[in-house]
Amino acid sequence: MFNRHIMSHFLICAGALFLFFVFSLNESVVANASEKYEVISQTLNLRSEPSGTSDIVGQLKKGDQLVSFNEQFGWIQTYYQGEVAWVASYYLAPVQGSLDLNDNTHKDVVTIQRENSIIRSAPSINSQVIGSANIGNEFQVLHKENDWLQIRVNDAETGWIASWLTEKPASQEPNRTQTGHSNNLNGYTIVIDPGHGGRDPGAIGFKHIFEKTIVLQTANKVVAELEQRGAHVVATRNSDVTVTLDERVAIANKQQSDAVISIHYDSSLEPAANGFTTYYYSTPSLPLAESIHASNRSGLPLHDRGIKQVPFKVIRESMAPAILLELGFVSNQHDAQIIVTEQYQDQVAKSIADGIADYIN
Numbered sequence: 471m472f473n474r475h476i477m478s479h480f481l482i483c484a485g486a487l488f489l490f491f492v493f494s495l496n497e498s499v500v501a502n503a504s505e506k507y508e509v510i511s512q513t514l515n516l517r518s519e520p521s522g523t524s525d526i527v528g529q530l531k532k533g534d535q536l537v538s539f540n541e542q543f544g545w546i547q548t549y550y551q552g553e554v555a556w557v558a559s560y561y562l563a564p565v566q567g568s569l570d571l572n573d574n575t576h577k578d579v580v581t582i583q584r585e586n587s588i589i590r591s592a593p594s595i596n597s598q599v600i601g602s603a604n605i606g607n608e609f610q611v612l613h614k615e616n617d618w619l620q621i622r623v624n625d626a627e628t629g630w631i632a633s634w635l636t637e638k639p640a641s642q643e644p645n646r647t648q649t650g651h652s653n654n655l656n657g658y659t660i661v662i663d664p665g666h667g668g669r670d671p672g673a674i675g676f677k678h679i680f681e682k683t684i685v686l687q688t689a690n691k692v693v694a695e696l697e698q699r700g701a702h703v704v705a706t707r708n709s710d711v712t713v714t715l716d717e718r719v720a721i722a723n724k725q726q727s728d729a730v731i732s733i734h735y736d737s738s739l740e741p742a743a744n745g746f747t748t749y750y751y752s753t754p755s756l757p758l759a760e761s762i763h764a765s766n767r768s769g770l771p772l773h774d775r776g777i778k779q780v781p782f783k784v785i786r787e788s789m790a791p792a793i794l795l796e797l798g799f800v801s802n803q804h805d806a807q808i809i810v811t812e813q814y815q816d817q818v819a820k821s822i823a824d825g826i827a828d829y830i831n
């Protein structure tokens with residue numbers, strides 16, 4: 471009885487493995503990446519999944535063209551407004567002279583204009599970070615999709631970057647070419663994201679400190695300090711209003727920014743937990759995290775909890791290098807007394823600005 475049970479279990483597993491093998495082999499043969507198609511029906515729905523019953527996410531008209539990135543059971547996967555979308559291949563005709571990834575006659579070459587420009591696996595801020603590029607790096611452009619460029623990374627790989635990363639920054643350009651160390655942030659755009667606000671109080675700590683309140687006080691000082699040093703600063707909120715995470719990401723990515731800094735205060739059920747922490751997510755954001763953390767370590771009178779990698783939405787979906795700062799615990803008596811003071815918040819503003827200057831120079 472025992473043996474029979476084991477055997478039937480084995481057969482189910484072996485069957486599943488076999489199906490998986492056939493399926494994955496089949497997919498790799500059928501998938502015809504970067505083939506170009508034209509819509510031949512009057513209209514054609516774009517859907518969220520390769521199925522006629524999935525959500526309609528958009529509509530194409532006769533003559534519209536699209537590039538396929540995958541093919542499954544009569545459905546072709548493309549990108550629409552930065553999101554994955556599927557169309558029924560029955561209503562498509564291949565376009566002559568389809569894009570060939572190995573064709574080096576495409577001479578459209580772009581030059582990266584921003585440090586630590588993030589390269590992603592697909593034209594979407596939700597897609598995986600696969601690497602980064604620096605000012606002066608050049609890439610062949612294979613395809614354009616809204617505000618995204620598909621570039622050749624090397625012989626085997628392609629990736630996507632936001633097109634503005636290849637555009638020369640606006641008129642302030644001459645100011646950015648100073649040599650040596652400088653506190654001057656002229657010509658740089660920094661996004662400051664004060665966490666929480668409005669209906670979302672964030673953590674509530676000692677003496678009813680609301681995280682959203684001291685976050686805003688601190689962020690306002692950071693904004694003032696950066697502006698005083700010549701930076702163009704965009705804040706995701708500057709009053710006690712509710713801003714969703716999606717809205718924060720959208721505001722940050724609408725700017726052609728050099729850094730995104732989300733400001734928070736921490737909380738824990740463990741009353742002894744204390745100190746400040748710097749979070750980053752993608753590797754291109756690590757140099758920014760290291761510069762600001764080093765500056766905070768020398769400037770702030772709290773315990774150093776280090777630099778950690780966590781996929782918080784606001785930093786994960788940022789096109790520019792992005793970090794999230796937890797600047798002390800509202801739930802710790804020692805920290806709480808310090809972080810509410812103007813003196814501490816002024817020091818935070820100075821430390822962050824110094825850290826950005828170090829990062830840029």
Ligand SMILES: [Zn+2]
Nearest residue numbers: 665672734735
């Ligand atoms: Zn928070």
